[in-house]
Amino acid sequence: MPDSAPAVRPARLELTPDLAARLRGELGPLADEAVDSIIAEVPAYARLDSHDGGLLREAVTLALGAFLTLVGQQVDASVPIAPSTSGAYDLGRGEARSGRSLDALLAAYHIGARVSWRRLSRVVAQEGVSAAAVGAFAELVFAYIDALSAASVAGHSDEIAKTGRARERYLDRLAEALAAGAPDAELDAAAERAVWSPPSTLTAVVLPGASATQVRHLFDDRSLLGSGEAVGLDDDTAVLFVPDVRDRARVRRILAEHGASIGPARPWREARCSLLRAVRGRGLASWPGESVDTDDRLADLVLTADPEALDELRTRVLAPLQGAREATRPVLEETLRSWLLHRGRRADVAADLHVHPQTVRYRMGLVRDCFGDALDDPRTVLALVVALGAPRAQR
Incomplete structure (x- = not known):
């Protein structure tokens, strides 16, 4: 052979x-x-x-x-x-x-x-x-x-x-303690057991679990990952506690399209505050996969802090529009919202709504017919701005 x-x-x-x-x-x-x-x-x-x-x-x-x-x-x-x-x-x-x-x-x-x-x-x-x-x-x-x-x-x-396995368990427990808002002494002890060097601040990022695993290595190695019920979230949702975020624009770029909600930076022992805001920020996304930076949405967070109260306020202050035809009410409501936010500048309202200024004039005439002198009352104007200022997805 x-x-x-x-x-x-x-x-x-x-x-x-x-x-x-x-x-x-x-x-x-x-x-x-x-x-x-x-x-x-x-x-x-x-x-x-x-x-x-x-x-x-x-x-x-x-x-x-x-x-x-x-x-x-x-x-x-x-x-x-x-x-x-x-x-x-x-x-x-x-x-x-x-x-x-x-x-x-x-x-x-x-x-x-x-x-x-x-x-x-x-x-x-x-x-x-x-x-x-x-x-x-x-x-x-x-x-x-x-x-x-x-x-x-x-x-x-x-x-x-x-x-490593033992340390990972300790890091998991530290993330759980942060999410639960444990006392300072307990957090200090958990960090010591995990051989984790505390940063000045932590920023909570709430996002789908699969995305958290995908992007985690792009952040500081001290970032802590918690998921599911252990940190008070759904089974398919996770939180990343990211240390000392100094460039939020970079964080937004990394998380774009991941459906993340970015909380504020807080002293590391107060990470739960960041987590709670990030959880609330998830409701501000207007389309699936959109990431939200809560630092840019403070007004929206305030306006949606009590959904039940907001609904009651809207019902009360918009009651005068019940006098208009049912098919016309949504148009008048949107025109009134734009008119309030643009402080009555007809040209700006027309550009916002993509209509002719004369159309704005006509619609506001109908609105005034419904509200009468109430639109000149500062308290009524304030209530309308709050009621109509919430993100469209929340109204």
Whole structure:
């Protein structure tokens, strides 16, 4: 029987002394660029201090240095040597202990691979290496980094399995205590057990559970997730307690189309206040999937704080319109609302309702026939503004 076909391995890249020296000269700048890119693009690394940043730079430099050594020795550089994989495994464990997620770690590896290939391939191409050899080099680079990332994933998973599950339970309990408005002493103890560093503020975001899982990694790693009855919500609804939100516009962009309601920032022990407002804000969405920032809807929240009282007020102050024809009442009501909100400016009312100014004049004549001198009474005007000022979805 003929011998089995040999396994196909990546072509070798012969490193001349000059090429090897140039590649090694890139390691320092490459490590700096990789770490800077990771910090800029992965939120979980945004707070990396100089010490941890230095350790990460050192790890990148050593790993790629080992890779170049393997290439230079003409062995299979797609299979890292034991010290490299051991170091990657320990890196994964350390990232787990630091509280960074597996998604964040893999994102960091993805960015590192991209930066490494961009810089190293440029040097190789400048040496006039053939296209085939450049392609083989790319295969080696990515296979090597894939192997390192796999080792880091294993380390991260093992560390999480060892300590993470217990911490996750404590974090869940902390989220539940915040949602319940537990006493300060209880919250402090829960945060200590969870090894959770309290921020200055927390902002509650109420949204569908599936969306919460999808976007959680885009926020601060200290964000707390609670869902279902444990935090007083429906089974398919969750709350994210997001620390120290300073850019609400960014939060709105992330949550667009997720059907979220964003509460106000509150001192972290008062997160329940933010949660309660976020829950009320869900009723302000005018279409499924619309996200609501309650900071922009304070007037609407006030107007809808007591729906029963609002209904009674509307019935009472709009009673004079009962004198108009039934088919005309909704038109007159909408015209009166616009007239009040635009302070009687006929042209603005016409633009708002997409009608001619004369139509506005005619309709307001009918309204005045119903209300008489009451429209000149400030108390009546105030009651009408409140009754008609609620969002259309609430009326």
